[in-house]
Amino acid sequence: MALRVTFVLPVFPRAPVGGFRVVYEHANRLTALGCQVTVVHERWREGWSRPLRHLREAARDHRHRRAPHRAIDWLPVDPRVRLLIVPALTPAHLPSGDVVVATHWKTATLLPYLTPAHGSPVHLVQGYETWNVPDPAPVHQALRLPFPKITVSTHLTRVLSDLGVHSGQITTVPNGLDRTTYRPPPTGAPRAGVAFLLSDSAAKDSRTALAALHQVRAHHPALLARAFGVAPRPRDLPPWIHYAQGLTGEDLAAQVYRPSAVFLCSSTTEGWGFPAAEAMACGTAVVSTRNGGVEDFCHHNQNALLVEVGNPTAMANAIRRLLDDEPLRTRLSTAGLATTATMDWQQSTAALLTALKAIS
Known part of the structure; x- marks a missing residue:
């Protein structure tokens, strides 16, 4: 039976972002491996303190809901990957599945409220996300939630360990790299600057x-x-x-x-x-x-x-x-x-799938 994987992103992307790219790269490859993948994004919630931007971004999300795959023009997303833009990140707006992957500390706060029908919760930790946060306490609280963690680097594994997360809860799955795109120029090509x-x-x-x-x-x-x-x-x-x-x-x-x-x-x-x-x-x-x-x-x-x-x-x-x-x-x-030369998306996603199967 195909593993049903739900990724939860905080918003629909406005520009290329590394953490979003990781999710879409994995979503593409998990789909190719036979998984049923859904990526859930929360609708923009700027608030009425900035009414013009609130209206502009809300209209953009409404437009993107019709064709979300076309809106992500900086990375092709497999059309079989289900992309959702939902009014709010609540259990009611998440599909049923086998595993739910939070991808940011704010999305991890949703995990305690999920039901067994949503699937097993896991937190994909892609950064120590204390920037632009006046008080790191909520970030630390989210990172300490008693759910399995998957980090993208040994650095983040150490961060979690320093916060008291047990090593048995943590799996490290390094990111991959598209080496067909990121490759050296022909030998002898000039470089400067x-x-x-x-x-x-x-x-x-x-x-x-x-x-x-x-x-x-x-x-x-x-x-x-x-x-x-x-x-x-x-x-x-x-x-x-x-x-x-x-x-x-x-x-x-x-x-x-x-x-x-x-x-x-x-x-x-x-x-x-x-x-x-x-x-x-x-x-x-x-x-x-x-x-x-x-x-x-x-x-x-x-x-x-x-x-x-x-x-x-x-x-x-x-x-x-x-x-x-x-x-x-x-x-x-x-x-x-x-x-x-050792960085490979196929290997990275294979390791992620092994971890998700063990969690689910």
């Missing part, structure tokens, strides 16, 4: 990345930087920083990762770290903060250079070191390619 993610999220700490790049440019006046993000180009972004909005997949690889000599990850925290992994798979040398998630696959002076969080001078020095030392850059990027 630094790539980085530009975001207004405090967890990405783009302000420190920009400060670091200004320091690098003081020594490399011709430095070219390539930034990418989901928002429009900031008005105060210097002209020497090229900016691309909304790139994903092959466009992101071709226009940002592959032409760049160095990729900078400035995050204060990562559950896993897709951009760093994608850049590494494209043969770009990586400088990253010690932010947790990337440390599962980024190892200092072996396949990347790691620096402390929030230190622009350390970031700048690491970038300069790679720009000035081509043999070092080549050694790290070659090792990075070997590292990412």
Whole structure:
């Protein structure tokens, strides 16, 4: 009998988001393996404190309900995957099934109220989601709920253990990577400059990345930087920083990762770290903060250079070191390619399915 899996996401996506991508990637492959997969999203709940946005986003969700698969244009979702946008995340709006997978701390708060008909509850932990949360206590409470946990990194497994979650409740299933999309350029293709993610999220700490790049440019006046993000180009972004909005997949690889000599990850925290992994798979040398998630696959002076969080001078020095030392850059990027060669979505989903069957 086919396993019936329900994923619960907090909202319907407005832009490419790593945690959403993980769910849809698994949904596609679980479906190919014979599972019946439903992904439930809560309707946008901005509230009337911002009436114009509330109405705009509510109208968008209403429109997307008619053809949700077409609305996710940044990643093809198997048409056999059932996508639902529901008025509220309550048990009444969830289908019956064998297992229910919460994918965010807020969606995990629904798990205690499910009935056996919904299926066995499990929390897929994709990040230590305390950013933009004034008090981490509700996050900790959700993470400590007495349900099985599946983490995407050993870093998150340690976070849960430090919060008192028993190791027997935790299974680690690392994310995969689409290496047909994220691949190096032809041998000898020129590389120059630094790539980085530009975001207004405090967890990405783009302000420190920009400060670091200004320091690098003081020594490399011709430095070219390539930034990418989901928002429009900031008005105060210097002209020497090229900016691309909304790139994903092959466009992101071709226009940002592959032409760049160095990729900078400035995050204060990562559950896993897709951009760093994608850049590494494209043969770009990586400088990253010690932010947790990337440390599962980024190892200092072996396949990347790691620096402390929030230190622009350390970031700048690491970038300069790679720009000035081509043999070092080549050694790290070659090792990075070997590292990412082990990242595979098929293996990741197979491990997830094994864990879900054991829970159900």
